[in-house]
Amino acid sequence: MKIWLLAAAFMAVFLPPLSSQEIITAERYLEMVSEHYGTVRDYEANIVIRSGNSEMYGKISHLSPSFLRIDFTTPAEQVIVFNGEQLTVYLPQYRAVLNQAISRSRRPASGASLASSQGLSLLRRNYVPSFLTGPEPIPLDSNSREMVVKLRLTRRSISEGFREIQLCIDPETRLIRRIEGRTIAEGLVQFDFSGIRTNQGIPEQRFIYDSPASANLYNNFIFRDAD
Secondary structure (H helix, E strand, O other), X not given: OHHHHHHHHHHHHHOOOHHHOOOOOHHHHHHHHHHHHOOXXXXXXXXXXXXXXXXXXXXXXXXXOOEXXXXXXXXXXXXXXXXXXXXXXXXXXXOEEEEEEOOHHHOOOOXXXXXXXXXXXXXXXXXXXXXXXXXXXXEOOOOOXXXXXXXXXXXXXXXXXXXXXXXXXXXXXXXXXXXXXXXXXXXXXXXXXXXXXXXOXXXXXXXXXXXXXXXXXXXXXXXXXXX
16 A cells, blocks of 8 residues: 555656646647747758659758758759749750749749748648647658658648648657648659758858859749739
């Protein structure tokens, strides 16, 4: 009897009451991830983009709030740069540089740009989150030892480009490991981030792109104006 009383006293002192424990909902978990990205001024990572039978490999750099650059190794020498005002795409196979001025209202929500504080704010506003299976980490893939928390995001409006988005989040770092987006046409686009390094002091100069002198320039390739 004394042993049971001592055990009960120990639990009463060292274990918090159940009522004080926060229940982590999917919405709260996404908010926590967004809050963590709010502390990330910049990051670098390896990125793999898969769409259908196509695979692209490269290195991504992000500087808050909206600077983004991807230097591809596959396709070799291809570059995507956004400096907050202009999107530039270099396509070496066509010797073409595509430039587009982007206003705040027309900034595209690509998978790469969603892995940021601003991108996550957009997701929280435009999508409804739920856990894929629950708040506990599960394998990234069926045969993987890497464990992640998976969130399913369903669009609130039909105007969103992705019908559904799945986020795979590292439970230790609360950094996004993978983004899967299902388009309106039921196409699947997957962005994998690995080797993520945060707050490295990336300068703005990295997002200045000097196009090859032999390349042809095409301006406003998405739309004509930036309004």
